[in-house]
Amino acid sequence: MDIITLIIILSLIMLGVISFTLFIRRLLINTTPRSFHTSSESDIDKKLDKIIMLLEDNKYSK
Helix, strand or coil: CHHHHHHHHHHHHHHHHHHHHHHHHHHHHHHCCHHHHHHHHHHHHHHHHHHHHHHHHHHHHC
8 A cells, every 4th residue: 555655646746747847848949939929020010010101191192
């Protein structure tokens, strides 16, 4: 009975360590592409600003 309890406790500790490691790994992987998305968001912002400017010019020219 003591061996079974010890095996269960050790397996739960190992499961906790593995899931914590995978969680940290996923956080590190997900934070890396954000710098890539920032540049593409900047491009999108520039395009949206241009569209707004063109629409305003069109509105005032009527």
